[in-house]
Amino acid sequence: MRNVLRAILRSLEISNFELASNGNEALTIIRKRRPDIILCDYNLGDGKDGQQVLEEARDRQLIGVETIFVMLTAENTREMVMAAVEHIPDSFLTKPFTAELLKTRLEKLIQRKARLSKVDQALLAKNYTGAINGLNSLLADKPKNRLELLKIKAEALISANHLEEARKVYQGVCDERDVRWARIGLGNVHLLKKEYPKAEEILRGLISEDPAIIHAYDLLAKVLLAEGRLEDAETILEQAAELSPRGLKRQVMLAELAFKEGDTESAEKWFRNAVKLAKHSHHNHPAIYGGLALSLTANGKHPEAVKVAHELSRNFVGHSxxxxYRATATAMIKANQGELKEAAAALAIAELERDAVSGARASQLGLEMIGVYAKLGQREKAEAILHNAIANNHDDEGVLKQIKQICENAGLEETDEKQVNQIRQEVIKVNNAGVRLIKEGNYEAAIKMLRDAADKLPGNKTVSLNTAKALIMKMEQQGVQADDLHLLRDYIEQVRIVAPDDWRLADVSSRLQRLMANKEKV
Amino acid sequence: MAMDFSDMLASSIHDIKNSLSLISTTLSGMIDNPKNTFADTHQATLLQHQVQRVNHNLMQLLSLYKLGEGALSIDIDEQNVEDLFIECLANNQTICQALGVTLSYECDPMLNGFFDLEMIRSVIDSTIGNAQRYCKARIQLSAREEDGFLVIRVEDDGEGFPAAFLHHGTADEHLTLDQPRATGRTRLGLIFAEKICDLHRSGERKGHIDVKNNCGGLPGGCFELWLP
Structure with missing residues (x-):
């Protein structure tokens, strides 16, 4: 394909280009040269595929909104790319194509970027009001691409948490014409509004009409998880994974779900797939190997589990x-083999490692240890972690249900409803009191109260967010103080770890940006 | 993950297509380079034309195979029809010029439709490829709206389709493969086009194809895609 591209580009009299022979080389060139246009074959041979190049380039912010990314596909690869909804290239071009076609397509894309450049910049800065205003003025001109603009507008409305307005945009499009993205959008809005039965109805309808519509499966799985219907969610994800076996995130989700439900055979299968898929992905993580090792030992395959734990250390040298993960897996393997002393030693290492991690992430790591604690009879430690997890997710039904499942599998059934409710009520009480103080304008007291709670529960996004909100409001009214600013950034970071997509996080971040911009002007 | 037949088919087609791309682009380079002299430049162009035919056939085979497996998904969205025609012209103009065929289009610049851009583009490309073999000197693309359908038409000024090929998509009959040796023409392209149109649905309505002759534009074959 490189020879083809070289010849095509030369015939278009383009001389300022570089060719890469594989995904890693492509990323190196992208980092160094910051190209305006990237033409990337999906199939790059061994190593990363085109989709992974796109993901990594976007995630690492090597390419911005102004960069044009065209994915070159053979017919057999188009579905694979389309299945990945988070990172969609600007355009697909089916091979083979002539130089003239490439030129025409690029011209169209360049014009499109130019028209949308203000909107794109606003979206990037999380300035949703600005983006929506920009879209409205484009829409007022009766453009050829009206629906495309409406789609971007609905997404911006969702990011700004104007869910009802987003719903109206999608509904309006659907009333005109049965467009798939608009129906998926409707399903998503109902999910975000926690109107789960409605969301489920729409998404199931889409799937029954077109069983190949991966995005609908993923959203439906989210709906079912939020309702705590773990088994149903697993079934849907399994169907999606069969249709689109290269989605790493989905495989990991499936593996974790199966493991939490005690279905260790399935967990092993999914973790195996995930380990293979993750090999060339920048989403590769020790947790995936850890999960495989734990599944293997649960299925009695201790020697292979030991091998995976070794691979884990070898493949992630220097990873924090x-x-x-190695120690947790080792502790479980040893415990299963009856070598309790060695298990306890490994567990101690895992505890040290966990304690070295701060805040929100530490409580996430804690959950990984429940099984080992239970196995080694350290019930109190397991319960402490579970209580902490409940308090961290006091307003998330889906997660609470999963925590309950973990308890059952670990044989810790005493964590009953009453106890869960009590823990939840305590968090709700403090949180509400803090919010009330914010409303009264008593920021000092609100910050003190919420910080107290947030520092005890660094994994609780709601409490951390409200603390951040109190801080930003105080600064908006009373001016920026270095101490407050420092604290605010810490809390924003804390939320980013547990809930990077929460709209409230985007809200606080953009308010902080505006505040700092105004400060510079003064 | 074990390889099944579909994967093997897909990966060999991928390989073949990369080779075809290289052959095609190299040929273009040879044709465009004034230093190269061909005894008959027409030969090089014919080669180019055949490369595209092989490619269309491969793609149609794979797509039909995947359709049978229920693994073909399409991405229907609003598209501007003139933009589509401009791309079709860009992809086919060189060969048409070499073959002495005038390829043109006619449509309202504001006309939009709902379809999978790459799929419909490939259907039109392969229809143009077919028309190149049977036309005298002209191929014309046009589009209009009728009964709530977007109708895309590819006409040529040749002898027209043989009677056995004529087809009206709304009738309850389906196209079947002919014995290729009997006629020299398989209906693979038509079947592919019909299946792809059939995937385009809106509510109760679905797409279809019409194969006619002498529709009023050019005197020869007239191939229509009806997309809801």
């Missing part, structure tokens, strides 16, 4: 969490 490699020791934690």
């Amino acid at each position: 969490e490699v020791e934690f």
Whole structure:
């Protein structure tokens, strides 16, 4: 394909280009040269595929909104790319194509970027009001691409948490014409509004009409998880994974779900797939190997589990969490083999590693240890972690249900409803009191109260967010103080770890940006 | 993950297509380079034309195979029809010029439709490829709206389709493969086009194809895609 591209580009009299022979080389060139246009074959031979190049380039912010990314596909690869909804290239071009076609397509894309450049910039800065205003003025001109603009507008409305307005946009499009993205959008809005039965109805309808519509499966799985219907969610994800076996996130989700439900055979299968898929992905993580090792030992395959734990250390040299996952897996393997002393020693290492991690992430790591604690009879430690997890997720029904499942599998059934409710009520009480103080304008007291709670529960996004909100409001009214600013950034970071997509996080971040911009002007 | 037949088919087609791309682009380079002299430049162009035919056939085979497996998904969205025609012209103009065929289009610049851009583009490309073999000197693309359908038409000024090929998509009959040796023409392209149109649905309505002759534009074959 490189020879083809070289010839095509030369015939278009383009001389300022570089060719890469594989995904890693492509990323190196992208980092160094910051190209305006990237033409990337999906199939790059061994190593990363085109989709992974796109993901990594976007995630690492090597390419911005102004970069044009065209994915070159053979017919057999188009579905694979389309199945990945988070990172969609600007355009697909089916091979083979002539130089003239490439030129025409690129011209169209360049014009499109130019028209949308203000909107794109606003979206990037999380300035949703600005983006929506920009879209409205484009829409007022009766453009050829009206629906495309409406789609971007609905997404911006969702990001700004104007869910009802987003719903109206999608509904309006659907009333005109049965467009798939608009129906998926409707399903998503109902999910975000926690109107789960409605969301489920729409998404199931889409799937029954077109069983190949991967995005609908993923959203439906989210709906079912939020309702705590773990088994149903697993079934849907399994169907999606069969249709689109290269989605790493989905495989990991499936593996974790199966493991939490005690279905260790399935967990082993999914973790195996995930390990293979993750090999060339920048989403590769020790947790995936850790999960495989734990599934293997649960299925009695101890020697292979030991091997995986070794691979884990070898493949993630220098990774901050490699020791934690290796030690946790080792503790479980040893415990299963009846070598309790060695198990306890490994567990101690895992505890040290966990304690070295701060805040929100530490409580996530804690959950990984429940099984080992239960196995080694350290019930109190397991319960402490579970209580902490409940308090961290006091307003998330889906997660609470999963925590309950973990308890059952670990044989810790005493964590009953009453106890869960009590823990939840305590968090709700403090949180509400803090919010009330914010409303009264008593920021000092609100910050003190919420910080107290947030520092005890660094994994609780709601409490951390409200603390951040109190801080930003105080600064908006009373001016920026270095101490407050420092604290605010810490809390924003804390939320980013547990809930990077929460709209409230985007809200606080953009308010902080505006505040700092105004400060500079003064 | 074990390889099944579909994967093997897909990966060999991928390989073949990369080779075809290289052959095609190299040929273009040879044709465009004034230093190269061909005894008959027409030969090089014919080669180019055949490369595209092989490619269309491969793609149709794979797509039909995947359709049978229920693994073909399409991405229907609003598209501008003129933009589509401009791309079709860009992809086919060189060969048409070499073959002495005038390829043109006619449509309202504001006309939009709902379809999978790459799929419909490939259907039109392969229809143009077919028309190149049977036309005298002209191929014309046009589009209009009728009964709530977007109708895309590819006409040529040749002898027209043989009677056995004529087809009206709304009738309850389906196209079947002919014995290729009997006629020299398989209906693979038509079947592919019909299946792809059939995947385009809106509510109760679905797409279809019409194969006619002498529709009023050019005197020869007239191939229509009806997309809801």
